[in-house]
Amino acid sequence: MDSMSLDRVNEIIDKYMEDQGALIQILLDVHQEYKWILPEAAKLISDRIDIPITQVYRVASFYKALSLTPRGKHLVKVCLGTACHVRGGVGVMDRVSQITGVEDGDTTKDRRFTVERVNCLGCCALGPIMTVDGEYYGKLIPEKVDEVLENYR
Ligand code: FES
Structure with missing residues (x-):
């Protein structure tokens, strides 16, 4: 992820923290920000909303709108x-x-x-x-x- 900061990932998680089942919304916002679901972000989401990382990846790979590899501008x-x-x-x-x-x-x-x-x-x-x-x-x-x-x- 080079020198990119995860600050925005934390802000996005904060925004949806109260909302049960907010995983997809968090993933969509992270994707919009970074153009893909970077591994560091997947780990941070898993830790902060306390769900297994396998579940994060399962949801991320289900939706075609979400990419698990870097996307172009x-x-x-x-x-x-x-x-x-x-x-x-x-x-x-x-x-x-x-x-x-x-x-x-x-x-x-x-x-x-x-x-x-x-x-x-x-x-x-x-x-x-x-x-x-x-x-x-x-x-x-x-x-x-x-x-x-x-x-x-
Ligand atoms: S076949 Fe419908 S837009 Fe190309």
Whole structure:
């Protein structure tokens, strides 16, 4: 965790301490703050709310929104659902991988991007589509991907 402080983890636990069953809320807030559930935070949560660390990990691994590995500053989702696939989604995904150097589910070494392949982003008519931090980019061509990701450097 380098020199990152766990002060925020303590503050988040304090906020939910009174609330029974607050584990998921604590984990969500810690994830929002650090972009992943770092082992030191999992241990601190386990100690402070007095539940086994295995339970912390069980809950953390159940929810797709929670990551147990470091995530990038920006989350790139590339749609490879049927509609986007037939419109050239694979070319978009390939270009994202070329630029970032990572494949589906991975994070760049500089922790700038996490790349995920998804099955539908709910706006098939705009395919092929990708999102960066929830911002939609539709009717993409591979050449346009460079321009989009450049905005997040
Ligand atoms: S298949 Fe890509 S948005 Fe639906």
